[in-house]
Every structure is written in structure tokens, then in C-alpha cells.
Amino acid sequence: MAHNELILTNVTKRFGGLTAVDDLSMKVQEGQIYGIIGPNGAGKTTVFNCITGIYKSEEGSVNWRGEEIRGLTPYQIVDRGIVRTFQTIRLFSQMSVAENIMSGRHIKSCQHWWHGIVPTPGKKRDELDNWKKVEQQLNFFNLSEFAAMPAGSLPYGIQRRVEMARAMAVDPTLLILDEPAAGLNDKETMELLETIFKIRDQGITVLLIEHDMDMVMEVTDYLTVINFGKQIAEGTPEEIQKNPAVIEAYLGSEDDDE
Amino acid sequence: MNNLNRFGLPVFILVMAVLPYTLNERWQAVAITFLVFSVVALSQDIVLGKSGMFNMGQALFFGMGAYTTAILNNHFGWPIVATIPLAILIPAIFGILLAGPIVHLRGDYLLVVTIGFNIVFVQVLQNNLGGVTGGPNGIFGLDSLKILGANLTSQIAVYYFAFVVLLLTLWVMSNLEKSKPGRALHYLREDQLAAESIGINTRVYKIFAFGLGAGIAGLAGTVFATQYAAVSPEAFDFIQSVLFFSIVLVGGSSIPGVMLGVFVMFVVPEIFREFATWRYFVFGFAMILAMILRPRGIVPATFGKIPKFLIKGGSHGA
């Protein structure tokens, strides 16, 4: 079996006349915390959508563990160990936090469709096992006290944690985070950093998009910078910080963001 | 609410179990109607309430079950009880086949297509396709219920038949709530894209919901055919589907809510018969008022239960 590597080769995604991702190649290695940065509208989220099967890129290849996953549906990709969160949090907002996390156990559960109609002893065991897994995630993300509350009623920072817990409940090999620090205050961002490191220490590869430059430089091992859908640089945080193209395209425009 | 869950259901079952002996013939018939339509409304709830699919054709599957029983009994001489498996299976299979090409449609489009299925179905019955549906008059003169050689002609027997079917439905629904497929339906109702992105093949579960709902409605159809010893097309008109659709939403996609809706829609008019012509006029206003005052229904849905050991801190009830 090939390594747990994600390799994008010449991926291109167009929307009508607009080329959102243009001939992008990158390689995420096992155990890395890999960052994608770039100005607003640079096509970062579209890259994620191409990897997770929400969009299918017109050209190029998305290779995961030696298998071509371009063109698979989102749930098939989850089945191969890649799970994501969303920039705009997408929780099942009327349902409780515990149920939200339980959704991550969906593909791990061994229940069949008929278990929705007739119970069996095996089903009961499976339910309990999976709820125990949910409990683990509730503890890991410090969410136990909110277990029974509807996810939509919680503060933003907690919702972000619920969404990560839901993704982690899948037991992923590759976790994809779309701007996990967006909308978080400083304290919450620090906690998030710790959490990401802890996740990496479990042997899970992390791929993230982030706007917060300080955080990106601190957390990632390797970075790709894109602008107008094209890769303009890649390297370690130190290399990126010195790269003139990056400074012009991204860091130079940071003033506009503030 | 907790008390309602804990004591409500056993009390309800107890009351319903002795009810027919306190009623005269006419009210027994009303009570049977209440049970049968409750089952259909609950089956609609699986598709509409739990999965959020705008299905306005549930009377089709109800009718398909009733006609399956009627045709097998009348043309082929099967005993009523022997028709039950097919009266569940045929609608369920049709539900799956019909849902397959349409479940990806956006809400309102799905709604009009399901109305369409219902209207096509009724037209097929009226035109006596294959010469077995009896045309506009339907089929009459079905046998009565026979179990273990005993000929159960009384209405009370039909009542208990309907009651057992309702209990079975409630049991299936409680299993659904505590299962992976049941939760998958809630997830896709809440946010389809998020559900797909967490690994749920939403298409399969949508079709599952249609099939399950259709099977339960089909079983209710058997009871309906037994009660009247007859079936006819207008009983399964799409207007009936509209009523089931409204009952689920006004009631609020919870078991007490749905049954309350059935009670108001089908039993209350029997109490106030002298106002029969005002019936739908008043219901219309009641529907508008109910939605304005309680947009999520009179007894809103509570989502699946989570195990007790997960609830800590105690201050936040589900």
C-alpha cells in the first residue's frame, strides 16, 4: 500500500469563463500539517471542494494513497479517510451536539438499512460502541457540558469545535480544515493550535486553509501559496516569509484586510 | 414533555385497548378511521417530517396497499391476512422505483412530481387498467378477516387489527429513531451537503425513507380495505395526500402532534356533524393560524434521543 499521501497534479477547475483553480500541483505528506494560504478569492476553498468531491476538477489528477479520487462523490471520499470542515460552519443546527458528532460515526457503524426497522442485539451493541466514541470526542474537545444542547444555539467558537469533533469522529487519515480560526478570539485560537498539534500527534495528517498569518506560520510544516488559482510559491514557513512573490501578492495586501 | 413521554404512551395504549367496548357501531368506525389514518400520517412523517422531503403523494401508497389486498382477495381468492406481505411489499417497491429518479429534485419540484404520481395512479384506477381495478366504482364485496379459521366479522375485530398495525408502526418508528438510518434521515434533512461530507450517501437514505413510508402506508391500506370491504379511487385522491401533508406539518412531526392532527382533521368533524359544510373552511383558518402561532407545528419534533451517560452538567435539557 502506498503512503498516506495526497498528490494534486495539474488540477484545473473552471466556472464558466472563470478559472478558479489553475494548473495546481501540490503534495501533502503523511503526518504533515500542511497549509494553503492566499488572498480572498484566490481559490483556496475551491481546491478543498475539488479534493473532497463537492466539485470535480476539469483537468488534472487528485491522488490519495495511490488511488485516483477525482470524480468520486463526497461520501466515497470520506470512506477513504478524508474528512473536512467548512468555512461557514455547517452543523445540523437543530440537533444536539452529541448527535452532530454521532454523524461522524455513520460510516464506521456496521448497521444496515433494516436496522432502521427491526432491532437486533448486534445493532444495540453497535449503537453503544459508537456513542462511546462520541463521548471520547466530547471529552477531547471539551464539549461534554454541551452534549444535549442544539448545536445551532451555541456560540460560534463552540460550534467550530463541534464541527471539528464531528470530523474527528470519522477517525480520519487526512483532516481538512477550512479556516478553522475564522471568527475565534485569541484565547480560542490558542486552544485551536493545541488541538491541531494533538490531532497531528495521533498520526493524522492535517490540511488547512487559514487567513491568520501568525497562526499559519506557527502551526504548519509546509505551505502552498496561491493567488488567482495559481500556485505562486511553496515551502516551509520560513522560506515563504522571505519569498518576494508572496510578500507582494499576499502579505503586501494584508493592510487592506485589516 | 418528559412526563408526556413517560406516561403518555402507556396511558394512550391502555385507553385505546379498551375503547371499542365503550363505543357504539358508528363511533367504532370513526375510531378505526382514526387508527388507520394515524398510520398513514405517521408513514408520511417518515418522508416529510423526518427526512424533509416534500412528498405530497402519500395517498398513492395507501391506495396501492388497499388495492393490492382488494385485488388479491376479490380476483384471486386470497384470504385478507395472506395479502398483507404483498400489500406492504408492492407499495414499498413502487416507492423505491418512483423515488429513484426524483429524490434529487429541489423541494417544490419534488412536491409537484409526487402530486403527479398520485394523480396518474388515480387515473389508472379509474380507467380500469388491466381490467382488475374495477374502474370508477372500485372493488367491493371483500371477505372479512379470518385468522386461524375464525371468521372475524365484527367491527371490533377490525378495530384491533388497526390497533395492532398502529402499535407496529410506532414500534418501527421508535427503532428508526435509535438507528443509523434514522439519524441519517435527520442529517440530510438538516443539511444535505454537510451530510454528504461526513460520509452519508444521502440518495440511498432518501429512497429508503420513501420505501419505508410506502410500505407502512400500504399496510394501512389493507386495514382500510378490510374495514369497508371495498376500495374505490376517490378515497386515494391527491386531496387526501394534501391532508396528510398538512397534518404532519400542523401537528409538528412528532407522534403526539401527528395523532392530534389526525384527530382534529378526521374525528372532530364527526362530533360536529351539523357543521359539515363548514368543516374545511374552518380547517383552512385553523391551518393558517396554527402556522402563524407555531411555525414548527403544534407539538414540534424532538430529535433522536441521546444516551443518558452523555448528558453531564444536567442544566441543559435536550
Added chain:
Amino acid sequence: MDIFLQQLANGLTIGSMFALVALGYTMVYGVMKLINFAHGDMVAASAFVGLTIYTQVMGQATSLLAVIVIFLLTALTMACVGVILERLAYRPLRNAPRLSAVVSALGASLVIQNGIMLVWGPRMRIFPELVPQVYWDFNGVVISMIQVIILVLSLVLMLALYLFVEKTRVGAAVRAASIDQDAARLMGINVNSIIALIFIIGSSLGAVGGLFIGLYYRGITFNMGWQYGLYAFIAAILGGIGNIPGAMIGGMLLGLFNAFIAGYVSSTWADAFTFILLILILIVRPTGILGERVAEKV
């Protein structure tokens, strides 16, 4: 060939009535994303209102002027009913879950339908002969004056609506509100007035459609709204709901299709064929003929 031409003429007549009614559905849907189930019953009600205006107000006069007054008074009455309906049944639910508004619309439909029954009775009424029964025979293809009037007047009204929406400032506001209500509000458009306007236009066009139905079919019943409303709604969906030219095209296509099925196959199967057509089109083009594909932003 005779059957073809005859059914073409019939189809265009029915189609223009469908289209007039479909416009009411599609305009409301465009701005409010709501299926106004009561619209079909409003159409039925307008036929009865027209009947009453004819007998009670106009003293059964059938002069051209009297007919015009009947049309205008009916349209005015129904426009008022439409505005009241929106105020009472839909506005309070603007921020509620979408299905709540659908149920409210179904409730309104029941109220209007049974209101007609309580006022005018459950039996079929005969609509007055407002237009002289003049027929022209072109080598076996019979066309009545009513058909010509229905077709011409519908086309004029639809053209006027199209020009209004596309060429005027208020029309632009209507289009803006149907693309994005919130953005339109931020740009200073009074969305409440736009919605009221849409109910006025939709109900008036529906009223004309209802009177046409009375003129053409003669027999009117309290519950006919569901039948015609459903067909008009299908027309709106075929054209791509929310799309005004789409509703016109959808209505015409549906009318022609119906007429040809009745002419060549059998009228007892007309409903079934119509829905099978609808289902097939939606499977191929899930958002209708002129409907736009809307991708979800992730």
C-alpha cells in the same frame, strides 16, 4: 390535418389561460419562494365574482362596455383579495420555515375554496354568455370568437407584463427582489410594496384567466381551482418557476400538449400524460425549460 389544426387552435386557447394563471404562481414564487396554493382557488373565485357582478351589478347587460366593466371590477376585487391574503396568511410567516408558509397557503386554499361553496353553493353554476356565440369554419376547423378573444387578450396582457418587468424602474425592482430580497432591501427597495404589487398583478391576471375559464367552459364549480391551478402551476414549473417568460411558454406548451393528447389519444388519460411529461422534463432538466441552474455556494 384537420384534427391537428383544430387541436392547435384549442391548445393555444387553453394554453393562454394556463399561462395567465401560471404568471401568478411564478411571480409570487420568484420573490417569496412560496407556492401560493391559494392562487388556483382565487382564479375559481374570480369566475364566481364575475358571475355575481354580471347579475347583481350590471343587471345582466352584455354590451361591450358592460363586459369590459365586468372584467375590470372582477380584477379589482381579486387584486384586493390577493393583497389581503398576503397580509393575513403569508406576511406573518416570512421568516418562518418554508414549509410553514406552504401549509398556510394550503389553508388559505381551503378557506377560499370552501368560502366559494358557502356563498355560491356546492353545485355547478353556468357562466353567462358575455361574448356572442360566433363561429368561423375554415374547411372543417371551427374557431369561435371566444377563442380568438382569449388568445389575443392573453397575448396583449402577457406582452404588457413583459414590457413592464423588463423596461420600467418598478419592473427592475421586481426583478431585483426576486434575485435577492435582502440585497434589494439594502438598495432601498420597499420589498413589502413589491410583494403587494406582485399579488395585485398576479391576482388580476388570474381573475382574467378565471373569467376566460368561465367563458370558455361555461360550467363553473367551487372546487375547480385545484384542477386549473395545478395545471397552471405545472406550466410555471415547466417553464422554470420564477421565470416570467418561462411561465408563458410553459402555459402554451402545456395547453398544446393537452389538446393533442385529447385529440389523438383520449381525454381520460390527459392528466396522466401531462404528469408523465412533467416528470420526464424534470428528470432531464431539473429546473425547467428556462430555469437557471443554481449552484450552492460552499
